[in-house]
Amino acid sequence: MxxxxxxxxxxxxxxxxxxxxxxxxxxxxxxxxxxxxxxxxxxxxxxxxxxxxxxxxxxxxxxxxxxxxxxxxxxxxxxxxxxxxxxxxxxxxxxxxxxxxxxxxxxxxxxxxxxxxxxxxxxxKKKLLEYKNHQYQKNLEQLVEERTKALHNSMQSTIMVLASMVSLRDAYTAGHQMRVGNLAAAIGEEMDLAPSMVEGLRVTGYLHDIGKVTLPAEILAKPGKITKLEFEIIKTHAAQGYEILKDLRLPWSVAEVIYQHHERKDGSGYPDGLKNQEIMMEARVLIVADVVEAMSSHRPYRSSLGIEATLKEIRENSGILYDSDVAEACLRLFERSEVDFVISGDFAKTNFVF
Ligand SMILES: [Fe+2]
The missing domain is CATH 3.40.50.2300 (Response regulator)
Known part of the structure; x- marks a missing residue:
């Protein structure tokens, strides 16, 4: 009334x-x-x-x-x-x-x-409708935010579980993946790549050597030089990584990029000897991050080659083995000392950064 x-x-x-x-x-x-x-x-x-x-x-x-x-x-x-x-x-x-x-x-x-x-x-009535509409909108936004967060969390834990699988076979590789992922993302940011691509680079780096779980442990942990045959076996890890991850639904082409992470700009890489633009942008970044991390940290069969030798390799082969834009971005990062990823190979010091 x-x-x-x-x-x-x-x-x-x-x-x-x-x-x-x-x-x-x-x-x-x-x-x-x-x-x-x-x-x-x-x-x-x-x-x-x-x-x-x-x-x-x-x-x-x-x-x-x-x-x-x-x-x-x-x-x-x-x-x-x-x-x-x-x-x-x-x-x-x-x-x-x-x-x-x-x-x-x-x-x-x-x-x-x-x-x-x-x-x-x-x-x-109009006010009530406006209020209800506003509340509905607010609830919807909250719901979307919660679902997105839940999805992100489940994706993140899947990636972490997969990445840590490698450590069961080879503790060194697990730490290497973390550092490569973080360095690849830093290079991507330096190159002004889209934020989603940068996140994809980080994830791809965290998983890029997952194919190594299929390699014999004796080869992975072998101190000293490896034979030609052993190297041929090691080379299969790129394609194996693709096989493991090809059906994983992620917002990035993780499996494809991993397949290409040992290619080289001049066609001297493997598995397919791709050249220049045939290699995906993300893979070109990952290649440089992988080489820099691998050369500058300790391996079971040799100690670190040192950061100077590593940067010399990148500088001298920029435009030959490595994409010059990627190589320059990486060198700039080191010149400005902005890369704080751990060179020592201490897995405990390297964390997922999402
Ligand atoms: Fe690799």
Missing amino acids: AKVLIVDDEKSIRNTLAEFLRKEGYEVETAEEVNQALALLRVTEFDLVITDIVMPRISGIELLQQIRQSNPDIQVIIMTGEPTVDTAVKAVQVGAYDYISKPIVKSMLIKVVKQAIHLKGVTD
Whole structure:
């Protein structure tokens, strides 16, 4: 039931109007002056206020102004015994719904009240819909965010499990993968590659030697020089890595890039002897990161070749074995000493960075 507040200093008018409106089914309260009206407005949610303009101390226009500040949705009808165009205009300017003159004609009053209450109902419904829509949107955004996070977490743990599989066979390779992933991502950032591609480089680096799980442990852990046959066996790890990961659904071409991570720009690499642009962009980055990390860290069969020798290799073969843009980006990183990936091969110091 709609609630109406009638404000008038004349008791007979208050009572007559209240009776008219109660008979029409409205819930009505009355106030004889503005302060009393404001006190009622603080405790009750009215849909409509009908107020006289000329009252002792505080006018109906001031009441209207105060209502507009605290509750812009309440409809207000102004009435006065001295109708002038100026008062009517002022009343509408400060937000009155309508203006009626005394003496009040019952049918006119009821018509205007009905319209005002109807408008209030429409405004309330619109507000409710807007609120519900906003809440729905908020919940939806939250849900999407939660699902994305859950998906990311499950993808991250899959990658971590896969990457750590290698450490069961070869602890060195597991640490190597972490460092290559982080370095490849740093090079990618230096080259201004898209953030998603940089993340893909990191993940691909973390998994790039996974094919080594298929190699005999004696070869992986063998100290000293390896034979030609052993090297041929080691070379199969690129294609094996592709086989292991080709059905894994990730947002990057991880398996394809891993297949190419031992190719060289001049066609001297393996497994397919691809050249230049035949090698995927991500693989070109991974190739450099792999060489830099492998040369600068300790291997079971030799100690570190040192960072100077490593950078010399990259500098001298930039544009020959290695993509020159990638090689230059990598050299810039080292010149600025921005690469803090661990050269020593200490697995504990290298972490996933997602
Ligand atoms: Fe490899």
